[in-house]
Amino acid sequence: xxxxxxxxxxxxxxxxxxxxxxxxxxxxxxxxxxxxxxxxxxxxxxxxxxxxxxxxxxxxxxxxxxxxxxxxxxxxxxxxxxxxxxxxxxxxxxxxxxxxxxxxxxxxxxxxxxxxxxxxxxxxxxxxxxxxxxxxxxxxxxxxxxxxxxxxxxxxxxxxxxxxxxxxxxxxxxxxxxxxxxxxxxxxxxxxxxxxxxxxxxxxxxxxxxxxxxxxxxxxxxxxxxxxxxxxxxxxxxxxxxxxxxxxxxxxxxxxxxxxxxxxxxxxxxxxxxxxxxxxxxxxxxxxxx
Numbered sequence: 001x002x003x004x005x006x007x008x009x010x011x012x013x014x015x016x017x018x019x020x021x022x023x024x025x026x027x028x029x030x031x032x033x034x035x036x037x038x039x040x041x042x043x044x045x046x047x048x049x050x051x052x053x054x055x056x057x058x059x060x061x062x063x064x065x066x067x068x069x070x071x072x073x074x075x076x077x078x079x080x081x082x083x084x085x086x087x088x089x090x091x092x093x094x095x096x097x098x099x100x101x102x103x104x105x106x107x108x109x110x111x112x113x114x115x116x117x118x119x120x121x122x123x124x125x126x127x128x129x130x131x132x133x134x135x136x137x138x139x140x141x142x143x144x145x146x147x148x149x150x151x152x153x154x155x156x157x158x159x160x161x162x163x164x165x166x167x168x169x170x171x172x173x174x175x176x177x178x179x180x181x182x183x184x185x186x187x188x189x190x191x192x193x194x195x196x197x198x199x200x201x202x203x204x205x206x207x208x209x210x211x212x213x214x215x216x217x218x219x220x221x222x223x224x225x226x227x228x229x230x231x232x233x234x235x236x237x238x239x240x241x242x243x244x245x246x247x248x249x250x251x252x253x254x255x256x257x258x259x260x261x262x263x264x265x266x267x268x269x270x271x272x273x274x275x276x277x278x279x280x281x282x283x284x285x286x287x288x289x290x
Contacts, residue, residue: 036226042073044071047259052156064085064151064154080117081118081261082116118263124144125144129149165196166226169185169216181218182218186214215232216229230249
């Protein structure tokens with residue numbers, strides 16, 4: 001499993017205010033949360049676009065792009081549908097996997113393919129990407145516990161569409177303005193409050209990783225709903241080389257628009273036991289070892 005984490009890290013390497021009074025701060029923090037909760041109506045949602053960049057001493061590059069939607073229910077996010085594309089070609093993956101076994105190299109070739117993840121409550125359906133090549137010929141989706149796919153950790157891990165996450169961010173904001181906030185939060189704190197973060201990183205952060213600091217900036221619209229979120233943190237926390245930083249910019253559009261996310265047709269869904277030989281390590285990384 002460590003080889004697959006290292007492979008993902010190598011892919012990244014290759015691609016290169018004024019303090020307010022307590023009462024005022026409380027009012028500012030409460031308004032965006034209330035505005036968010038008013039969006040929680042069945043069948044409505046919001047669209048988002050992520051751009052993930054790497055930065056190191058030798059330069060910077062776009063690593064991944066992700067487009068998706070959240071579908072809300074009365075209490076928050078009920079479902080999501082997203083597609084992630086890494087900035088990798090098959091030739092790039094081949095260079096990364098030169099020293100790996102044939103089985104490991106085959107698994108990594110999927111990094112060059114888009115990965116789509118539909119998540120409904122606590123269940124995910126994954127198509128394409130690393131795991132797509134292990135599906136039976138008559139299936140296009142893999143059913144898994146509610147993870148965000150093999151590329152989930154390479155998109156936006158902070159989710160301001162979750163009330164508990166938004167509350168944690170605003171409580172830790174160093175700069176608080178009516179429509180602009182910024183501050184810091186750790187992996188450990190995010191893991192405690194955010195189902196989205198837990199679905200992205202899969203394995204609970206411990207020790208030094210749990211103390212990883214995420215620097216964030218959140219811009220709200222006049223309606224106090226998120227329009228742009230920028231985060232950055234050390235990629236070492238995800239197993240990449242030391243000195244590399246990941247930064248993710250997410251833009252949110254269409255708050256209150258109609259959104260429908262459904263599970264794929266049952267006859268297109270494979271179970272973990274249906275996967276071809278060679279899928280053990282990738283599925284273990286996603287918490288679904290066979």
